[in-house]
Amino acid sequence: MDEFWVFGYGSLMWNPGFATHRRMPARLAGYHRSLCVYSHVHRGTAHKPGLVLGLDRGGFCEGVALAARVKDEEEILAYLRGRELVTRVYRELVLPVRLSSGENVPAITYVVDHAHEQYAGKLDLDHAAELVRGGHGQSGANRDYLLNTVDHLREMKINDAALETIAGLLKNEQPRPVRKDGL
Template sequence: MSLWVFGYGSLMWRPGFRFQRAEHARLVGFSRSFCVFSMHHRGCETRPGLVLGLDRGGACEGMAFHIAEEDVPATLAYLREREQVSGVYREVRLPITLLNTQRQHVHALTYVVERAHPSYASRLPLQIQARLIRGACGTSGDNITYVLNTMSHLSDLGIRERQLERLLALIGPLVASRQTINGAQCPHVTSLSRAVRNQFRVRQPLRLSERRRFIYRQKIRQD
């Protein structure tokens, strides 16, 4: 059986799997927000970043990719390795609308945020979001590039995200200001990171034994 995959963040511009077609699509009931602390792809344990998650409420436009039946096993394996580093996302199938002339309704696999997970950041103030994003970098690159790529591709799709635009406006002056003193991290950056970790209880990546309670959510039900 073939598969649709809905991407709302980096999957829109860097899917990483083979697909037959890509369509502009809308998901109702979830919205895109910087609600996940990243300590792998766009941050680290001592300097967490923020990445997008699908959180409950509202609607979200993104890209839907159609995967041929023979490519489904490899695609699922790739996505689970990419998206399930810490178990902060739940793999689900949700109804989406393809925004083409036919307005086709399909079910697509996507990843929604697990609010019970310690990496769930909830709705942080925009100033805190901007400062976290400004100084974070992980295995997939710096956090700012992630934001800029997201905004660029949303713009290409004709999608306006007012909240993300306000966030980008706050990040601009922070990027222009100096981040280091003589090659060392500024004291206020270190203090901010410590304060955020304490206030919002950002934890180190879960040990395998701790992650087991989230594992059952990682795979879609086979009905």
């Protein structure tokens, strides 16, 4: 085979950052998409964390399988590890995903590490929206990350009720009045 696969369930779906020659809807069994990782780098800081997605145990996750050329594997893996493993909150695993064609392929996945200090677990949706609203890191605003992900999930006809609720909370927020002291 002259290709290898990467499973995207969040920003990798809409911003993989590497050349792909095929992309297909795919399903990963045994894990689900969850807004369960405090972001200290890309969408927040250690002092004001954002909140990003992780693959957490149980259920299944619909996303996208990205195929890249084996000749580019070393370069792509270096890129992905620099992006996804920056604080080691994820574990890199190769897991089987089912492509929309029915074929099962091994895919590189990034699964959240429950023992890591950045693992947030299941949060109240209002609290999650508050973290997303205030998060900003090296890759930009946490709000943009979440809304871009929700938009892409909608395009793929993937329903994620929790993310839809948080997106609704973010979109319906009223502008905050500016205080006279500028704060």
